[in-house]
Amino acid sequence: MKIYVVGGAVRDRLLGLTPGDRDYVVVGGSPDEMIAAGYQPVGKDFPVFLHPQTHEEYALARTERKTGQGYHGFSCYAAPDVTLEEDLARRDLTINAMAEDATGAVIDPYGGQQDLQAQVFRHVSEAFAEDxxxxxxxxxxxxxxxxxxxxxxxxxxxxxxxxxxxxxxxxxxxxxxxxxxxxxxxxxxxxxxxxxxxxxAPDLFAGVLPPAGVLACAVQKHLSLPVRVALWLSACADQQVSALAKDLRLPTDCKDMALLLVRYQKALLTLDELSAEDQLNTLERCDALRRTDRFKELLSALSCLGADALLAERWLKTLAAAAGVDAGAIALAVRTQEHIATRIRDARIEAIQNIA
The missing domain is CATH 1.10.110.30 (Hydrophobic Seed Protein)
Structure with a gap:
């Protein structure tokens, strides 16, 4: 058996970047030999094994044949007679179809190093079209x-x-x-x-493209993934976001952040035009009093939508004023149960009005 580092780790090293996870290909090996050497099998679609000490993934060299449409429409052949070049040939881009042996020598049968220098994404073979x-x-x-x-x-x-x-x-x-x-x-x-x-784009996400500049701003400010999703979808209607979230099966935090931004960005961006009561309404609709950290994340999107840099701070002052009302004391002081919520709201509105 011969073992090679393949793919992104080789590419990144040649680019002078710190490689992330390393992928290994085993040439000339069989599942029985891997298990006998202490590797643990984990692959379902093709033979993949975990190293007994490092738990890194080692895959037997394989070829693939298209059998149907989509991502799962493949049959796999993994056997000791599959060569390294055959395994690399099924990869997507030339810059990802390089290997490195135990001595550090690079095996590059498809011109990946040349394309790295030319800064070009080029497919290895027509098999690219199968996936x-x-x-x-x-x-x-x-x-x-x-x-x-x-x-x-x-x-x-x-x-x-x-x-x-x-x-x-x-x-x-x-x-x-x-x-x-x-x-x-x-x-x-x-x-x-x-x-x-x-x-x-139309097949994958209904053709919804991000407004110009918002994602560049998000990168500059190191914003979270949920906020970046919200900014991507910030020009959409509520129903569009809900439909995309369902189609893409977005994580709940990403879906919720996007819906909050499309529903309330107008109010959030026009704080000066809102009455104290409307400011409180906006806080409540964003669930800011209970989910303060999420509200702070939501506010981080505003500057990428053209808001004044101090707008988020002013909303946080508004939130602090509303949250500073002692709801417990009001509840104890009010005899009639149905009046408690009204008295608390009135106190919060007054606190917002009194912000210096």
Missing amino acids: PVRILRVARFAARFPQFTVAPETQSLMCSMVRSGETKHLVAERVWQELSRGLMADQPERMFMVLANCGA
Whole structure:
């Protein structure tokens, strides 16, 4: 058996970046040999094993054959006679189709190093067209490596895949996995640009593109993923956000943040025009008195929508004034139960009015 580091770890090292998780390919091995060496099998679709000490993943070299549409439409062949070059040939981009042996030597049968130098995303083979997730991966890499461009032949192939309907068969979990990673990259707008340019955006997220500049602002301010999702969808209607959240199976925190922003951004952006009662109404509708940390996250989006830098601080003063009312003391002082809520609201409105 021979073991190689493959994929992103090799690419990142050659780019001078700190590699993340390392992927390994085992050439000339069998499942029985791996188990005998102490590796634990975990793969379902193809043989993957965990190292007995490091718990890193080691996959047997394999080839794949297209059997149906979408991400799951493949059959896998993993056996000792599969070569390293055959395994690398099934990968998406040349820059991800390199390997490194135990001595540190790079095995690069498809020109990945040349494309790294040229800063080009180029598919390894026509097999790229068999997996629509690869369109999303190219888009996500474009957000992570904004200096790279998509090779014309790869762009053409991606457009052809969209026209053939491949992107209609992607499962929501895989779409969201790639989108979420791209949203947290250096230039998320490039991900949406690549997906729009190849025609995939309507199939993947109803063609909803972020307003110009909002995600660049989010990156600059190191905003959280839920806030970035909210900014992406900030020009949508309430029903659009709900529909997209359902289609993409967005995490609850991302869905809730997006809905809060589209519903209440007008009020949040016009604090000076609101009466004290309307300010309290906005706080209550955002559940700010109970979920203060989430409200603070929501406020962090406002400056990316053109708000004054001090607006968030003023909303926090408003929240502090309302929260500072001693509701317990009011409840004890009021004899009639049905009047308690009214008295507390009145006290909060008065406290907001009295903000210096």
